[in-house]
Amino acid sequence: MGKYNDNRRANIPSKNTKKDSFNKVNNGVFVYTQTMSVGELAKELDINVNEIIKFLFLEKKMMVTINQTLDDETIGLICLQFGFDFKKEKIVSEENFEEVEIIDKPEDLLPRAPVVTIMGHVDHGKTTLIDAIRNSHLVDTEVGGISQAIGAYQKEINGQKITFLDTPGHEAFTAMRSRGASVTDIVVLVVAADDGVMPQTIEAINHAKAAKVPIIVAINKIDKPGADPERIKSELMNYDIIAEEYGGSNICLEISAKKNIGIKELLESILLVAEMQELKANPNRYAIGTVIEANLDKGEGPKATLLVENGTLNFQDYVVVGTAYGKIRRMTNEHKKILKEAKPSTPCVVIGLSEVPNAGDKFMAFPTEKQAKDIALKRALAKKQNEQSSQAQASLEKIFSKIHDSNGEVQEVNIVLKADTTGSAEAVKASLDKLSNDQVKINVIHSSAGAITESDIMLAQASGAIIYGFNVRPTSNITQKADQAGVEIHLHRIIYDLINEMEDAIKGMYKKEKVEQVLGQAEVRSLIKISKIGTVAGSYVTSGLIKAGSLVRVLRNGVIVYEGKLNSLKRFKDDVKEVKEGFECGMTIENFNDIKELDIIEAYEMVEAE
Ligand code: GDP
Numbered sequence: 028m029g030k031y032n033d034n035r036r037a038n039i040p041s042k043n044t045k046k047d048s049f050n051k052v053n054n055g056v057f058v059y060t061q062t063m064s065v066g067e068l069a070k071e072l073d074i075n076v077n078e079i080i081k082f083l084f085l086e087k088k089m090m091v092t093i094n095q096t097l098d099d100e101t102i103g104l105i106c107l108q109f110g111f112d113f114k115k116e117k118i119v120s121e122e123n124f125e126e127v128e129i130i131d132k133p134e135d136l137l138p139r140a141p142v143v144t145i146m147g148h149v150d151h152g153k154t155t156l157i158d159a160i161r162n163s164h165l166v167d168t169e170v171g172g173i174s175q176a177i178g179a180y181q182k183e184i185n186g187q188k189i190t191f192l193d194t195p196g197h198e199a200f201t202a203m204r205s206r207g208a209s210v211t212d213i214v215v216l217v218v219a220a221d222d223g224v225m226p227q228t229i230e231a232i233n234h235a236k237a238a239k240v241p242i243i244v245a246i247n248k249i250d251k252p253g254a255d256p257e258r259i260k261s262e263l264m265n266y267d268i269i270a271e272e273y274g275g276s277n278i279c280l281e282i283s284a285k286k287n288i289g290i291k292e293l294l295e296s297i298l299l300v301a302e303m304q305e306l307k308a309n310p311n312r313y314a315i316g317t318v319i320e321a322n323l324d325k326g327e328g329p330k331a332t333l334l335v336e337n338g339t340l341n342f343q344d345y346v347v348v349g350t351a352y353g354k355i356r357r358m359t360n361e362h363k364k365i366l367k368e369a370k371p372s373t374p375c376v377v378i379g380l381s382e383v384p385n386a387g388d389k390f391m392a393f394p395t396e397k398q399a400k401d402i403a404l405k406r407a408l409a410k411k412q413n414e415q416s417s418q419a420q421a422s423l424e425k426i427f428s429k430i431h432d433s434n435g436e437v438q439e440v441n442i443v444l445k446a447d448t449t450g451s452a453e454a455v456k457a458s459l460d461k462l463s464n465d466q467v468k469i470n471v472i473h474s475s476a477g478a479i480t481e482s483d484i485m486l487a488q489a490s491g492a493i494i495y496g497f498n499v500r501p502t503s504n505i506t507q508k509a510d511q512a513g514v515e516i517h518l519h520r521i522i523y524d525l526i527n528e529m530e531d532a533i534k535g536m537y538k539k540e541k542v543e544q545v546l547g548q549a550e551v552r553s554l555i556k557i558s559k560i561g562t563v564a565g566s567y568v569t570s571g572l573i574k575a576g577s578l579v580r581v582l583r584n585g586v587i588v589y590e591g592k593l594n595s596l597k598r599f600k601d602d603v604k605e606v607k608e609g610f611e612c613g614m615t616i617e618n619f620n621d622i623k624e625l626d627i628i629e630a631y632e633m634v635e636a637e
Contacts, residue, residue, distance in 0.1 A: 055618045056112040059102070061409070066093040068102060074109050082108050110617075122405045124315060124347075125389040131309040131337075139308040140181065140188035140372035141301035142210050142334065146231035147217030152247040155284035156217055157193050160294070177332045178320035178386075179374035180361040184294045189301075190334070190372045192319060210317050210334055211240050213300050215293070216268075220246045220254035220281070224262040226475060230482065232266050233473040237441070237490045241300055242268060243278045245293055250283040308371035313392040314340035318348060318384045319374060329353075329380040333369075333390055340369040340377075340392055345399035348390035350410055351382035352403035438467055441492035443483050444474035445499050451522075452476050455497050458526050467533050479505050479516065488512040497525060546630040547571020547608065551622055555613070560595075562620040563613045566628060572607045573630045579616060582627040592617045593630065 051058055057072060069076035076093055083089040087104065091097075097105070099115060106113035145153050160182060182189050192211065214235040218228055235242050244263065246256045260270045260279055269275020278296045282289030314335045321331035331348070333340065340346075344355050356379035358366045369375040384390070393399040442459060446452035456474045463469045472490055473483070479494060479501040487494050487509075494509070496518040501509070509516050519525035553565035575596040581589040594615040596603055606612040614628060622628075 052111065055110070056114055057106050058114050058116055060116050062096055062098060062102065064094050064096055065091050068097060068105060072106070072109060072111060078109070079105055122402055122409065124391045131312070135309040135311060136307040137310055137371075139306050139370075140190050141212040141297060141304070141306055142190045142192065142372055143213045143215055143297055144192045144211040145215045145217060146235065147247075148219070148222070148225035148227040148231075151217045151219040151222065151225075151228070152284045153217050156215075156245065156247065156282070156290075157191065159284045159287055159290050160191060161193070177361050177374065177376050179332060179334055181372075181374065182294065184291070184298065187298055188372070189294060189297055190374060192334075209238055209240075210319075210336065211238065212304060212306055213297055214240050214242050215297070216242050216244050217247050217284075218244060218259050218263070219248045220256050220259055221248055221251045223259055224266070226477075229266060229475060230473065230486075232268060234486060236267075237472045237486065241277075241304070243293070243296055243300060244268060244270070244280065245289075246279060246281050247284050249281045250286045250288065256281050306372075308337045310339045310370045312338040313394070314338035314344065314346075314369070315389065315391045316340070318386055318388045318390060320386055321383045323383050324378075327357075327378050329383040330376060330378055331380060331384055332374055332376050334374045335369045335371055337371055338392065339371070340373075340375065342367050344392040345394070345396050346377075346380065346390050346392050347399050347403045347406070348380060348384040349382070349388045350403055350407035351380050351384060352399040353380040354396065355379045439470050440467060441470045441472050441487075441490045443487045443492045443494045444471050445479045445483060445494065445496050446474070446476055447498035449476045451497055455495070455522055455525060458522060459495075459529065462526070462529055462533060464533075469529070478502075479509075481505065481508055484509050484512050484514050487514040493517060495519070495525060497522070543631050544634050545571065546577055546632060547573055548627050548629045549573055549606075549612065549614070551624055551626040551628065552611075554622060554624060556620075561615055562622050563597075563615050564622045564626070564628065565611065565613055567611050568606050568608050569627075570608055571630075572605050573612060573614070573628070574605045574632070575603065577630040577632055579614075580629050580631070581616065581619070581622065582629060583623065583625075588626075589616070589619050589621070591619055 052072065059071070063071070065079055066076055069079050080091055080093070082105065083091050083101070086108070087101075089101070103113050145156055147153050161180060179190060179192050182191065214231070216228065216231055216235070218224060232242065244259075246259050248254060249256060256279075260273065263269070263277075263279075264273070264275075268277050270277055270279040272279075278300065280289050280293050280296060282293055284290075315338055316334050316336040319332040319334050321329065324330040329351075333348075340355070340358070342355055342358050346353060346355060355377050357377065358369060359376045360366055361374065361376075366373075366375055393402065444452060444456055444459070446455055452474045456471045459469050459471055472492055473486055478499055479496055483494055484505065486492065492514075494514060494516045496516060498520055500518060501516060506516065517525070517528065519528070547568055548570050549566035549568045551564045551566050555563045555565060557563060573593070573596060575593065577593050579591060579593050580587050594617040595613075596606065597613045598606060598610070603612070616622070616628070
């Protein structure tokens with residue numbers, strides 16, 4: 028059997044690839060890539076480990092040992108305490124291939140089949156539609172075998188393939204998304220023509236919108252006497268789903284899953300929408316994709332349905348998935364037909380993994396067993412470390428500090444809102460919508476009446492949202508699930524309180540434009556070098572004033588040679604808060620000793636613009 032071409036290497040962008048972790052102190056900033064123990068941090072920062080242990084014990088009431096792994100927050104606290112700024116950098120490598128954005132050359136890309144999920148309210152006909160599509164004999168070339176439910180299947184129409192994920196309902200879709208897997212390209216929303224828009228229809232719309240996936244509406248059961256497709260279309264308008272015939276962008280089709288009416292048109296519409304999306308992938312690389320379903324087969328061991336998203340998966344490839352790895356010993360399609368290879372958008376059932384993976388896990392194929400094994404081991408280790416220092420995904424504080432750090436870009440805050448009645452849900456949503464401004468966009472991605480459910484938690488987790496509960500209380504089971512998922516739940520009984528909380532968070536934390544205000548300048552007249560302290564600049568304040576702790580820049584012949592912060596400001600031997608024009612002072616600058624006589628030290632501060 029021919030082996031791989033050279034250019035079929037596991038192709039991770041090499042630009043940012045940093046194979047091993049690296050930590051370094053640079054200009055007073057401690058840059059690190061992964062959590063570490065107390066001992067390791069002490070070494071990196073070149074401080075005595077006992078100082079750290081003492082600080083944590085006395086100031087933070089934390090008892091730690093030298094080998095204990097620190098979380099990011101504590102690493103930050105320690106850095107600040109010992110005079111370092113800090114920054115965590117992500118390493119992009121083969122170990123976290125989920126996060127690698129694969130960049131293929133345009134000429135390597137070929138069209139691929141769309142991946143479709145069918146969603147809708149219970150009893151509106153999802154299962155019937157899935158069966159109708161599966162059993163429709165649109166082409167006779169389809170070769171035999173008894174079809175088996177593997178979680179996904181492909182259908183061919185007009186010579187083009189469509190991949191369907193056949194777990195009905197949005198639970199599967201959201202469960203996938205909450206694991207970071209967004210494999211669906213198009214959502215088919217089933218609405219029963221004799222029933223109308225129902226709670227799960229709305230949820231499905233919100234899920235699809237949050238995932239930014241186009242929606243095709245299949246108005247089902249048009250064979251029924253009470254069917255009223257026009258009413259459905261007008262109801263859907265309330266949710267921004269506007270049929271093409273009304274000037275909108277959503278294809279709405281009338282179908283009967285039971286009587287096989289409109290199925291072909293539906294499939295053709297899917298191809299049409301797919302064509303507009305220009306879905307492409309590079310078949311000439313090692314495969315990367317997602318686990319759709321997995322179970323432990325009594326006879327064959329771990330068995331998984333994989334959806335290849337990019338690249339080609341080959342029989343006997345070495346695959347890493349989650350923290351497991353293995354060699355593909357058998358690969359079949361939904362008709363139990365043996366496959367030698369699976370190209371992009373192809374679902375396949377594989378045998379040969381060492382463990383049962385989770386649905387939603389990403390997988391990647393590698394050229395050698397050694398590489399797959401090493402990577403799986405490293406991932407297992409990283410997972411363990413992450414679990415030890417796990418943190419909430421979205422919290423008000425975090426979201427708003429993100430806003431604070433952003434450079435003027437609009438930050439979106441996603442909210443899932445649950446209230447006691449539809450009326451109050453609408454009222455709260457309207458008030459929240461009003462809080463958006465040109466820096467913060469409050470996005471209520473889902474709001475409805477009723478208790479906080481697991482599906483809400485999954486949606487919040489998938490979209491980094493906060494859950495707001497208005498006059499509802501979660502059960503302890505739900506609270507626990509939210510904790511595990513790192514989803515924050517805020518509960519309120521008074522609209523005013525809820526809005527105030529959000530408003531305060533925005534006001535308190537968001538980045539107001541800052542402008543620089545010069546405080547004053549001083550001329551360096553003499554230099555005193557003191558070991559341990561560094562160079563003290565004996566200076567004369569020529570204008571304005573110099574404040575302790577202010578930001579400074581050092582000017583030499585009018586050129587900025589350094590920008591930083593004042594470390595100490597003294598008059599004679601005493602620390603002082605400020606020194607005015609016409610007085611002398613001694614200054615040291617943080618991390619900068621290269622001061623020269625006649626340098627100008629300019630002090631300034633950043634103030635919020637009016
Ligand atoms: P699901 O809960 O959305 O998966 O809905 P099902 O596919 O189980 O369908 C619920 C019920 O509606 C079943 O009794 C189906 O036979 C019936 N049904 C589904 N599609 C149609 C249709 O097009 N016409 C009629 N008359 N009944 C349908």
